[in-house]
Amino acid sequence: MTTENMWGAASGMLTRLLHVVDRSVLREITDRLAPYRLSQPQAVTVCYLHDHADEDVYQRTLERELGLSNPTVAAMVKSLIANDVVYRIRSKTDRRYYRLKLTPHGEELYEPARDVLTSVSRKYEEMLEPDEVAELMRLLGKLYPHPTEKEVEASQQS
Numbered sequence: 001m002t003t004e005n006m007w008g009a010a011s012g013m014l015t016r017l018l019h020v021v022d023r024s025v026l027r028e029i030t031d032r033l034a035p036y037r038l039s040q041p042q043a044v045t046v047c048y049l050h051d052h053a054d055e056d057v058y059q060r061t062l063e064r065e066l067g068l069s070n071p072t073v074a075a076m077v078k079s080l081i082a083n084d085v086v087y088r089i090r091s092k093t094d095r096r097y098y099r100l101k102l103t104p105h106g107e108e109l110y111e112p113a114r115d116v117l118t119s120v121s122r123k124y125e126e127m128l129e130p131d132e133v134a135e136l137m138r139l140l141g142k143l144y145p146h147p148t149e150k151e152v153e154a155s156q157q158s
Helices: 014-036 040-051 059-066 070-082 104-125 130-143 149-157
Strands: 086-090 098-102
Touching (some): 014 040, 014 104, 040 059, 040 070, 040 098, 059 070, 059 098, 070 086, 098 104
16 A cells, blocks of 8 residues: 555655645735735735835836736736825836836835734744754755746846
8 A cells, every 4th residue: 555645745745734834824924914905915015115116126026026927916016006005107218117116105014014924934933943944945945946047137138
């Protein structure tokens, strides 16, 4: 009899465990962001736009940095605009593109969004020893590697 299970791993349920942990973290973040009417990707976007306020940030930038698809980011940006969190400015160099900036309301959401994201992250990091955090980051990096320089350059040119 084999120890293979429905998840495909003979030694355990790695994908299931990753999913359960992800859902637990996401549920906590979602609950804590609810008073601000932000989802987790929206909160990350608010923080990213705040932290890169002196740079040109486009929808494509968010797609690359957040690892989300074009339709997902397009819908999120549309929602953020409708909720007066983000506004668009047409690019001076290429009129097809719009830079994204935080509204004053969006700026007000930065600290609570950052606090939720960092405190939840800190909670999970504190469950591990510092060397375990470093090892987990190393292992997760192997499962979801960062794009190569060529991939980044290609995405910026398109």
